[in-house]
Amino acid sequence: MTSKVISIVLGGGQGSRLAPLTQTRSKPAVPIAGKYRLVDIPISNCLHSGINRIFVLTQFNSASLNKHIKNTYHFSTFSKAFVDILAAEQTPTSGGWFQGTADAVRQSLHHLATHDFDYVLILSGDQLYQMDFEQMIQQHIDKKADISIATIPVHVSDVPGFGILKTDSDSLITSFVEKPKSGFENLVSDVSDEMREQGRIYLASMGIYIFNRKLLYELLEGNDNTDFGKEIIPQSIAGHKVVSYQYEGYWTDIGTIPSFFDANLGLTDDIPQFNLFDKNHIYTRARMLPPTKISGTHMERSIIADGCIINAAHIIHSIIGIRTRIGVASEIESCYVMGSDNYQTLEEIAIAKENNQPIMGIGDRCCIKNAIIDKNTYIGDDVRINCGDPLPDGDYPTYTVTDGIVIIKKRAIIPSGTVI
Structure with a gap:
């Protein structure tokens, strides 16, 4: 199943909300937890899920990220596995800079064309979480979905900061609103009893998507839509089967200095929400350092x-x-x-x-x-x-x-x- 999946990690734009940490490095290359890089999170989740063909898309300050990827992710000569950087480039059909998440993937489609795959897993490069993507892919196949979106229940106070979607009893997404500021009371979705008790009754997009190969090419080629959350996803709901994969574990977007700071210091808790000592540990560069x-x-x-x-x-x-x-x-x-x-x-x-x-x-x-x-x-x-x-x-x-x-x-x- 996962052998038919290619993953794309979106490196993000200039990362101005994480400045000055992004002054000389791209957002995925920002160090976390004392020894890792942000990009190690989605890549490790992929590898633990059996997905080992991964592209990382970036365009700002990519030298540090290139060096980290080159020194970290090595596979057998006889394996088809890879983690490759795709930096924004000028070609006969594109001018260069990525204009948004969808445009970044559109400009990279020709690099995917030579590979055998049925599904594309699209991930963000600035989130902290541990997820088994194999379960999400299996649900995508079982429900015969065209697009699957990983979602997480959030409290009403968090709604304006996320893309909020509404689902029916079969997890089919019926509506999607990007960062609604008001009038979102009708977007309440079915969640587990535990989430309901916590007041987390709205489903937020985690920026994690699965697309069927053919549909992804159809949606991106021949138009100028630049963003998945603002354009591609809302426009797809009416004509395609778009399904929610509900996730209730720890997940945080660490795209700002306060969230980055809190997420890192949270790792020092006696029982942290993000477990560095889990069997599905984070992969990173192997350094031959002396003990402390x-x-x-x-x-x-x-x-x-x-x-x-x-x-x-x-x-x-x-x-x-x-x-x-x-x-x-x-x-x-x-x-x-x-x-x-x-x-x-x-x-x-x-x-x-x-x-x-x-x-x-x-x-x-x-x-x-x-x-x-x-x-x-x-x-x-x-x-x-x-x-x-x-x-x-x-x-x-x-x-x-x-x-x-x-x-x-x-x-x-x-x-x-x-x-x-």
Whole structure:
């Protein structure tokens, strides 16, 4: 069954809502949980579901993503499996940039044509969830659907942020409204008793679609529709069998800084909603890093990745990414420290100290709270970040403040004694 499926992961546009994390990388390449990338989530879900022919569509800042895909997803020479990047390109029939989700797939159809498949699974590259796509595909086949949409029950307060659809008793979608602001009371759908008790009685599109091959080509070729949620799906409901696949597990769209921050720190809970330790673990690049070394540090509810050297006073409710160095007596609370791509040599560290320059990582006696520290940053000694009154939103040369969260930009140098 899954051997007849090809998956397309949509890398998204410029990712401005995740800025400055997307300043030098595409959205699917943003690091999560200290050692993974966002794109690892949909790819891992595919691989665990037996789907191993995957295209990733991207157009902004794709170098980092290309490198990650190249270094991570290797298959047997005798296998047909692949994970390939499809970047926006100029061809005789297209001008280049993708204009929306549907246009991105339209411009990539010629790359799919040489493969044998009956179904196309279309996924978003900026969501955190664990789903068995094999079950969704089986329902699609059993119900003889033309299009299947993964849906999740949401509360009335969440309705304006999603594409909301209504289903009949057989899961057939009868109407679809993109992000309704009012007048959506008639869009209540049948949900499980558990969801109804929680007040989650509206079905939201998760941006996960299955299309029959022939229909996908018919819907995309010969027209200028650019978006699945706003155009393709609503227009298809009247003339085609569009079915809902209802999902009730953990799922979150992490396309904004607050949602990204909350989703990552949520992984430190005693029993997190997204289980990193599940048998269907997340695949990512295999790095040959040394174990983490910790000395004199009190830690609570934190995740520490490989290759770290930590001498902090305490780390609470935080994620510490690969190769992170934290100096003595520093305090880290409710932070996501992404780590570093490389180590400084002892010689480089000695030269930096001679010149009173910060070394890579976090220095001594620092206080950092409610912050995201992007990769390869140099934070000196006695630096205080977000340890006082709440900060107003703003963008500055070395950091950005969004909803009270301070984001230290990639490769930023924060001199000793700085207060933010």
